[in-house]
Amino acid sequence: MPHKLSKADRAALFRDRLTAAMATAGISRAALARAVGVDRSTLSQALSDTGARMPGAHLVAGAAAALGVSSDWLLGLSNRPESAADLVAAALEVSQAPRALVDQTIFDWHREAAGYKIRHVPAALPDMLKTDAMLEWEYGPHLGRSAQQAINASRDRLDWMRESHSDYEIAMPIYEMESFIRGTGYYTGLPAPVRLAQADHMEMLTRQLYPRLRIYLFDARRLYSAPVTVFGTLLAVFYTGGHYMAFRDRQRIETFTQDFDVLVREASHTARDLPGMIREMRALIR
Numbered sequence: 097m098p099h100k101l102s103k104a105d106r107a108a109l110f111r112d113r114l115t116a117a118m119a120t121a122g123i124s125r126a127a128l129a130r131a132v133g134v135d136r137s138t139l140s141q142a143l144s145d146t147g148a149r150m151p152g153a154h155l156v157a158g159a160a161a162a163l164g165v166s167s168d169w170l171l172g173l174s175n176r177p178e179s180a181a182d183l184v185a186a187a188l189e190v191s192q193a194p195r196a197l198v199d200q201t202i203f204d205w206h207r208e209a210a211g212y213k214i215r216h217v218p219a220a221l222p223d224m225l226k227t228d229a230m231l232e233w234e235y236g237p238h239l240g241r242s243a244q245q246a247i248n249a250s251r252d253r254l255d256w257m258r259e260s261h262s263d264y265e266i267a268m269p270i271y272e273m274e275s276f277i278r279g280t281g282y283y284t285g286l287p288a289p290v291r292l293a294q295a296d297h298m299e300m301l302t303r304q305l306y307p308r309l310r311i312y313l314f315d316a317r318r319l320y321s322a323p324v325t326v327f328g329t330l331l332a333v334f335y336t337g338g339h340y341m342a343f344r345d346r347q348r349i350e351t352f353t354q355d356f357d358v359l360v361r362e363a364s365h366t367a368r369d370l371p372g373m374i375r376e377m378r379a380l381i382r
Contacts, residue, residue: 103150106172107148107150110142110156110170110171111143111145113170114159114170117165121162123162128162128163132154132158132159132162133158134155134158139155142155189340190339190342192339201340202325203249203252203253203256206253206260207256208327208330209262209327209328210260210261210262211260211328212327213262213264213265213328214262214325214327215326215356217266217321217322217323217325217356218268220282223249223253224250225301225302226250228247229293230286230293231247233287233290234246258308263307263310264310265312265360266311267312267359268314269315269316270314271316273374277291278380279382295381312359312360313363313364313365313370314363318362319362323335324356326353326356330344331344332353
């Protein structure tokens with residue numbers, strides 16, 4: 097559509113689109129006039145006028161609301177007939193997030209993005225890199241039952257990553273690794289033997305799976321990120337604690353991708369250095 101329409105062309109486009117929307121909705125002139133709150137003659141004039149005159153804002157807004165389309169589309173200002181609310185609903189999905197990765201939704205997102213690079217900022221250590229003992233300690237008390245579901249989900253995720261054609265980039269703040277090693281903060285009470293085994297497990301996986309799996313550590317005093325996973329160009333999912341917020345519009349996905357790339361570019365410790373760093377930090381476990 098041309099960026100600039102003449103008044104006559106815009107008025108003609110309005111009449112065409114209003115007529116088409118009424119046909120799609122199966123609504124008569126009389127019914128639409130009642131819904132908008134105008135006389136039928138007013139609506140008929142707007143539809144039959146062959147000049148450049150445009151109807152008033154009340155009629156345009158009322159017709160758009162009654163027909164489930166946007167005023168911008170009726171006026172030729174947009175090629176998308178959906179209302180703003182519909183566009184937001186299509187671009188943003190909110191779903192409940194369990195305490196552990198045992199729901200099907202997030203696994204479906206991974207499979208949907210097979211072949212794409214997956215960028216991830218976890219809320220803690222990445223679940224798929226945790227030992228069974230670590231998952232038992234972390235999720236058992238909160239699930240109110242055996243943490244076997246979390247263990248199985250972690251194994252499934254790791255197996256999927258090994259077999260799929262997706263690369264994983266993970267960025268974490270340095271303090272997350274330091275807190276885990278020292279058993280402080282979130283990891284207070286995590287027994288030293290579990291931390292030792294977990295450190296060895298992470299060192300082994302980061303060596304074995306590189307470069308398909310790359311983990312970077314950034315300085316949280318300089319940079320910040322909420323827990324987020326960007327599935328290629330398909331969607332970006334934020335973890336809010338109780339829910340996932342999934343964005344599917346390309347512009348926001350590109351923005352979140354660029355934000356993640358800053359974490360990688362400014363990382364204090366690169367993926368190549370991480371296994372050696374874990375080996376050195378292991379000596380601090382008491």
